Amino acid sequence: MNYLREFIINFGNLKLGTHRYDFEIGEKFFEQFEYSLVRQARIEVEVEVEKQRETLLLFNFKINGTIQLQCDICLDEYEYPLSLDETLILKLEEEPQKTDDDEIVFLPVDAYQIDTSSYIYEYINIALPLRKECSQGGKECNPDMISVLKNVNSQPKDDDETDPRWEGLKGLN
Numbered sequence: 001m002n003y004l005r006e007f008i009i010n011f012g013n014l015k016l017g018t019h020r021y022d023f024e025i026g027e028k029f030f031e032q033f034e035y036s037l038v039r040q041a042r043i044e045v046e047v048e049v050e051k052q053r054e055t056l057l058l059f060n061f062k063i064n065g066t067i068q069l070q071c072d073i074c075l076d077e078y079e080y081p082l083s084l085d086e087t088l089i090l091k092l093e094e095e096p097q098k099t100d101d102d103e104i105v106f107l108p109v110d111a112y113q114i115d116t117s118s119y120i121y122e123y124i125n126i127a128l129p130l131r132k133e134c135s136q137g138g139k140e141c142n143p144d145m146i147s148v149l150k151n152v153n154s155q156p157k158d159d160d161e162t163d164p165r166w167e168g169l170k171g172l173n
């Protein structure tokens with residue numbers, strides 16, 4: 001059975017009004033995406049679907065939880081808190097258009113379902129910090145690793161010594 005099947009919302013059967021879907025996301029969710037940066041997480045997703053017309057639906061995603069990240073400085077793992085609200089507008093049209101707006105999705109009029117897993121995955125990954133540091137999770141970097149890094153950076157470098165293999169190339173100038 002395909003794990004991501006539970007994230008498919010069949011909007012064709014929905015009546016006009018608001019409908020709510022709840023999902024819990026963990027390791028199994030991120031395993032479905034081959035190059036996922038996230039491996040461990042405890043996330044709750046609430047999707048509120050507002051069917052305004054037969055051809056217009058508004059999806060509100062509320063994503064809350066924690067993600068296990070690895071610090072770029074000390075390599076320790078820490079929990080990164082995640083809380084975001086995202087909106088997706090779904091329009092059904094005879095001839096679906098292309099748009100640069102990431103919040104609007106066009107589907108053919110005969111479409112009756114949408115897979116929300118890719119949108120949830122994208123929202124989570126965009127919310128990840130570019131530089132991951134323990135301080136983002138409310139803790140300090142590993143002091144042992146920091147002292148090792150300081151020792152490595154403080155060692156003098158011999159920039160004056162040139163690799164003998166490069167000596168022959170200097171004469172070509």
